[in-house]
Amino acid sequence: MLKATNIKRFLILIAIASALSILYYTNVIVKNLELRERQIANLYAKSIEYIATSPGTSEFTFIFDQIILAIDFPVVVTDRDRNPLFYRNIEIDTTLPQKQREKILRKEIEKMEKTFEPIKITYADTLILNYVFYGNSKLVEQLKILPYVILFAGGLFILIGYLSFSYIKKTEQSNIWVGLARETAHQLGTPLSSMFGWLEILRARIDNGEDITDVIHEIENDLNKLNKITQRFSKIGSKPEFVEEKVANIINSVVRYFEKRIPQTGKKITITIKGDTEAKAFVNPELFEWVIENLLKNALDAIENSEGKIEFKIQQKKDQVIVDVIDTGKGINMKYRKDIFRPGYTTKKRGWGLGLSLSKRIIEVYHKGKLFLKESKIGKGSTFRIVLRKKV
Template identity: 55%
Template sequence: MKLTSSPATMNLKLFLILIGAGIALGTLYYTQNLVNKLQERERQIVQLYANSLEYATSSDNISSDFTFIFENIIRRIDFPMIVTDGNDNIISTKEGRGYKNIEIPKNANETQIENFLKEKLLELNQTHQPLIVKTPDGQIIQKIFYGDSEIIQKLKYYPYLQILFAALFILIAYSSFSYIKKSEQSNIWVGMAKETAHQLGTPISSLLGWTEILKMNHDNPEKVLDSVEEINNDLFRLNKITTRFSKIGSKPDLIDDYPVASIEKVIKYFERRLPQLGKNVNIQVDGDRNIKAKLNSELFEWVIENLIKNALDAIENKEGKIDFIVFTNKDNVEIEVSDNGKGIEHNKRKDIFRPGYSTKRRGWGLGLSLSKRIIENYHRGKIFVKHSIINEGTTFKIILRKSENIT
């Protein structure tokens, strides 16, 4: 049974990484484009302000009303701005005249404010080139230094924060996925070990018992022959178990075989051991013995054993029944396995095929998981819960392909 990462898993991881990178780059591009547009808008506002100052300094417009400029331009400025003369000297330390939207340290005197504004001026100069205010004859009378508004500064860092949170989420999700996968693999290994011990335990215990009987009846040829026959049966059982486990993880050979005959073999094996369970359970099969399907008999019988064990565990009363019905439906061979056990809750019907899931105190939750793998992966069929009613019983269905329709 291979538990390493498959190519499909690696491709899925690569696909998720590419999708994540695409989303991150798309977010970064969109946000940066939005920032550029907002910066251009603010530059236009500053340019409009500069043009207004040039208009105001024109000798022809000294007596004009500039209320519109102050009401509709200056008030719209929500980004840091400092106004200097042509030699980069701050024209005023008063807010609204020499600067705007700059947080000055509390209790600072005029000299401290001026020094602070000079430092801020250097920062603004590195952010954007200042806009020049000229007189009509081309003389530079003022420069306007400006920076980015608070919303632009936040937008600049937004995509990186988004990428960071996305990466953190992916890391957590991947760690959880890896933990679940490792836990599932651990359950499989533990389950396989216990299943192996369980499969080997019955015939080995039986062999030990027959050995004692041989010792006790060594002088009785008839009982010795009976014991030898049973020992051969248990040795055959051990060989079958070895064959089963050897086929897990490799591609088994499928041949034209009779499902009814395989089911009858398993039923015969269980009928001899039912009295030891203290239950009176009737197991029978109904169907055309000539129906053929592509089967690997060792693995298919393992599935039937698991279904019978599951049904026996579900039958809590002493009187029980397990019925197999085998029939054809178009190109398929269908097998229904019904019992009168305690049933399965609707929300747990998919969980019962998951490795490690078990409702039994000493169960390891591998039987039905292996059965699903054998039927669906090796036989290219299906196995599922057809219906189940609490305290009335459950019906499993197996669907296989008819022999003549498989190439």
């Protein structure tokens, strides 16, 4: 939870930093464009001043072509009393009466003066002849709005992302709780149903006066199984203890338990343990046994034929112990190799998709190892790999 909170804070800080950078950069561009437009307006004013103070000049064509036509921002030239004389780049309906057009121009002049100080056209630097009022071009106005548009779009995107993330997290948590409740029922149901079966056998043998020692032993195994289940769930969320154990011994205890009960499913499944059976790793026996049990159950469910094979292959590499769980089941499409570990994801008709998710958490969070689908072929089978560390 803390890690997720830190990620959210980090993303918010990045978003704020990006927004401030955009605002700053856009502001710099706008200031540079405003400075350029003021320089052009100044040049325009100087040109008019030059024409006014130089009778008989022949430079009108140059001034009109190179300066006036190059202006792309609104300009209004007035007399010394601020009465509009002519304008450029201001949209006014030319069919309107003169007084109405002047009224519109005066309003534009008021707005321009609030933004920029008008440029004076003088004679001999003393007598004011005209004023040049100007405003921002459409490009500058659009650039001023741009950061807010980007911020709005970015904020909307972040909001949608946050709501989507929260919805996904809530759905995932809901799936986990539902799955955990069902997993609890399933974990308890397996030994309980087995015990009911042994109870029927026990009654029949007592009625027939037969030996019941082996039945009592199997009932004891199921009771031990129930005890292990309570220990497993008590360790979820707490810090488990680790001991150095032979991995093959833990696997063998799970295999023996299932071998007694596989015939009840009507299947003939051969389970073998191969490789380095002396390999040791630091594990929590109850939690690691749970992982092996989940992988074994998945392998059994994957074998849809009446016969099949499941193999546990153990090997050592440097400071690691590797366990491959190989089955001859229906296989998994490799494009779903990550999805199968997601809480709630399942390909079973009656599954709830928590076994692999719990197993991955037990191996990777508690044991600091790895659990992944190594390979799988449709119709051929799958291989899950567990990587354990020899030392914690």
